[in-house]
Amino acid sequence: MAIFGPRANLFMNVALLAAAGGVTFLLILIWVVPVMGYNSQERYTPRQPVPFSHKHHVSGLGLDCRYCHTTVEISQNAGIPPIHTCMTCHSQIWTNAEMLAPVRQSLAEGKPLRWTRVYTLPDYVYFDHSIHIAKGVGCTECHGPIGDMPLTRKATTLYMSWCLSCHRDPAPHLRPKDQVFNPHWQRTADTPSGKELMAEYHIHPETLSDCGVCHR
Amino acid sequence: MKLRHAITVASLAVALAACDNMANQPKRLPYELPYGAQANWPALPPQHIIAHDEKPVAVPPVTMALLERGQQRFDIYCAPCHSKIGDGRGMIVQRGFPQPPSYYIARLRDAPNQHFYDVITHGYGAMYSYADRVGAEDRWAIVAYIRALQASASAQIADVPPDKRQTLQ
Numbered sequence: 001m002a003i004f005g006p007r008a009n010l011f012m013n014v015a016l017l018a019a020a021g022g023v024t025f026l027l028i029l030i031w032v033v034p035v036m037g038y039n040s041q042e043r044y045t046p047r048q049p050v051p052f053s054h055k056h057h058v059s060g061l062g063l064d065c066r067y068c069h070t071t072v073e074i075s076q077n078a079g080i081p082p083i084h085t086c087m088t089c090h091s092q093i094w095t096n097a098e099m100l101a102p103v104r105q106s107l108a109e110g111k112p113l114r115w116t117r118v119y120t121l122p123d124y125v126y127f128d129h130s131i132h133i134a135k136g137v138g139c140t141e142c143h144g145p146i147g148d149m150p151l152t153r154k155a156t157t158l159y160m161s162w163c164l165s166c167h168r169d170p171a172p173h174l175r176p177k178d179q180v181f182n183p184h185w186q187r188t189a190d191t192p193s194g195k196e197l198m199a200e201y202h203i204h205p206e207t208l209s210d211c212g213v214c215h216r
Numbered sequence: 217m218k219l220r221h222a223i224t225v226a227s228l229a230v231a232l233a234a235c236d237n238m239a240n241q242p243k244r245l246p247y248e249l250p251y252g253a254q255a256n257w258p259a260l261p262p263q264h265i266i267a268h269d270e271k272p273v274a275v276p277p278v279t280m281a282l283l284e285r286g287q288q289r290f291d292i293y294c295a296p297c298h299s300k301i302g303d304g305r306g307m308i309v310q311r312g313f314p315q316p317p318s319y320y321i322a323r324l325r326d327a328p329n330q331h332f333y334d335v336i337t338h339g340y341g342a343m344y345s346y347a348d349r350v351g352a353e354d355r356w357a358i359v360a361y362i363r364a365l366q367a368s369a370s371a372q373i374a375d376v377p378p379d380k381r382q383t384l385q
Contacts, residue, residue: 088344092313093308123241123245124241
């Protein structure tokens with residue numbers, strides 16, 4: 001009796017093909033899936049208890065980010081507005097709107113609304129809003145065109161490579177300090193160049209990609 | 217043989233422990249439920265509690281820096297209703313909010329500084345308190361800026377330094 005039957009060649013070819021396919025599949029799993037939008041939740045738009053629209057409140061009514069995100073200039077966290085902030089206006093306008101029922105209920109019961117986080121970093125990453133605001137990095141550089149979003153959508157991957165792409169060369173992302181909160185800012189001919197702004201803000205990118213900056 | 221089993225079990229335990237997700241550490245972060253928290257977290261402070269940073273400060277001297285700070289804070293927190301010039305016809309009022317009085321009426325011109333400070337701290341009628349968003353120093357800065365607005369409405373050309381008059385004519 002022969003060790004290899006007449007169909008041994010076929011089996012061998014199938015096995016080799018399967019192995020090659022398996023390796024390709026693994027490589028895709030390792031290299032492609034992590035950078036897919038699905039995995040990073042880029043463009044992720046969670047359902048919120050109240051369909052709050054930045055488009056309406058920021059572009060429509062001209063509110064400044066700091067009216068609601070009070071601590072963005074002075075602390076690590078931008079801050080999510082308490083119900084009191086919504087009620088400064090909605091105690092008088094749109095008081096019967098169905099959409100705002102959870103807000104009124106939260107006020108009546110003294111229970112804070114639970115918004116779903118859109119942007120969140122892993123706990124081993126250190127991030128601070130105030131330094132970025134102080135050095136002329138606008139909100140829209142990181143949060144996308146939020147003034148045009150009817151519902152808040154995640155505009156970036158928040159990957160380490162994304163942070164580093166700016167930390168290695170911040171110049172093109174800088175703007176004059178009085179425009180940091182403007183969601184529609186565009187560079188114009190008389191804006192100081194990125195180089196000039198880097199010098200004005202004393203930014204030194206040589207040390208900005210040291211691991212200890214973000215992992216401390 | 218027993219020793220080998222023990223080693224296998226021990227190294228498996230270590231390996232599995234390392235699978236604990238590093239992205240979620242038992243570290244206190246704002247807006248995150250702490251370990252074992254009740255459903256109604258964050259707890260609201262009990263009534264009649266005074267915030268730690270809600271203590272009065274000395275009235276600062278009026279300087280250009282104070283006025284600029286006041287203008288910036290006014291434009292963020294007050295202009296939506298009172299408008300940038302303080303006539304009470306801001307964007308939110310155009311959308312149906314009750315109209316506040318203009319800052320240029322006689323009663324508010326004659327009102328003491330403390331009145332404006334107290335309105336920001338405690339609110340006034342339909343206007344809610346801004347104490348949680350405008351700190352004591354910033355309140356004085358806003359008061360100084362409102363005073364400047366009021367003064368500007370009755371300014372004469374003679375009040376402008378001669379070298380600046382041309383820019384207005």
